[in-house]
Structures are given as C-alpha cells and as structure tokens.
Amino acid sequence: MNPLKRIPSILRNKFLIAGVGFLLWLLFFDRNDYFTQQARRQELSDLQASKRNYQKQIDTERRFAEDLRHDPATIERLAREKYGMKRENEDLYLVPEAKNNEPSAQ
Structure with a gap:
C-alpha cells in the first residue's frame, strides 16, 4: 500500500503546504x-x-x-x-546639605 494514501487529502493539497510554508517563513525566518x-x-x-x-x-x-x-x-x-x-540689612546663612556617604556628626 502506498504511504501517501494514508495522509488525508486535505494535507496533501499543494496550496495548503505552500501556504503553511509561507507563514512559517514569515513568522520565523524573514528579516x-x-x-x-x-x-x-x-x-x-x-x-x-x-x-x-x-x-x-x-x-x-x-x-x-x-x-x-x-x-x-x-x-x-x-x-x-x-x-x-540677599536684601539690604538682612543676614544670610547658607547651610550645606549633609552628604549620604559621610557619617553624621554627633
């Protein structure tokens, strides 16, 4: 018995095979x-x-x-x-921010 006869006719359709191959090419191999x-x-x-x-x-x-x-x-x-x-007759005190890597003074 011919092994191709066991495959259903819809799966032997050349257009279906070409279409599936084309889709696989587009999904995985195309640029x-x-x-x-x-x-x-x-x-x-x-x-x-x-x-x-x-x-x-x-x-x-x-x-x-x-x-x-x-x-x-x-x-x-x-x-x-x-x-x-600053304005006239005004005192200005600038306090520097404490850095994270320096330990705090106690």
Missing part, C-alpha cells in the same frame, strides 16, 4: 519576523513614554521661564535660592 516586530513595538512604546516625559519637562521649564519674565516674586526666589543674593 521582519514576528519577534522582531514585537521588539520594535516595545521600543516604540518606550520611546513614546520618554517623549511624554520630556514634553512634560519642557512645559514645566517654559512655565518657569514665563514666570521669570513677568513675576518679580519668582525672580527673587531664584536669586535667593540659586545665587545666594
């Missing part, structure tokens, strides 16, 4: 296979998240810059905090 596409989707998602984060930072800095142009209180706060400026 743009399924796993590469998944990695690219994940990378795109990460890049979009970082873009949103940077956009928030840009908006915050723009608001701060706008406040610096128009709000005298913001200008004074920046001058006091960053540059250590």
Whole structure:
C-alpha cells in the first residue's frame, strides 16, 4: 500500500503546504519576523513614554521661564535660592546639605 494514501487529502493539497510554508517563513525566518516586530513595538512604546516625559519637562521649564519674565516674586526666589543674593540689612546663612556617604556628626 502506498504511504501517501494514508495522509488525508486535505494535507496533501499543494496550496495548503505552500501556504503553511509561507507563514512559517514569515513568522520565523524573514528579516521582519514576528519577534522582531514585537521588539520594535516595545521600543516604540518606550520611546513614546520618554517623549511624554520630556514634553512634560519642557512645559514645566517654559512655565518657569514665563514666570521669570513677568513675576518679580519668582525672580527673587531664584536669586535667593540659586545665587545666594540677599536684601539690604538682612543676614544670610547658607547651610550645606549633609552628604549620604559621610557619617553624621554627633
């Protein structure tokens, strides 16, 4: 008896065999296979998240810059905090922050 007769006729169909082979090729062996596409989707998602984060930072800095142009209180706060400026007849004491790697003085 012929061994090909035991295989159902639907599995001997040349179009089905070619289609399955084509799908296997696309899923595993092609340059743009399924796993590469998944990695690219994940990378795109990460890049979009970082873009949103940077956009928030840009908006915050723009608001701060706008406040610096128009709000005298913001200008004074920046001058006091960053540059250590003070008003007349005012004493200013700068206390350095304790570093984590140094033991605290007791």
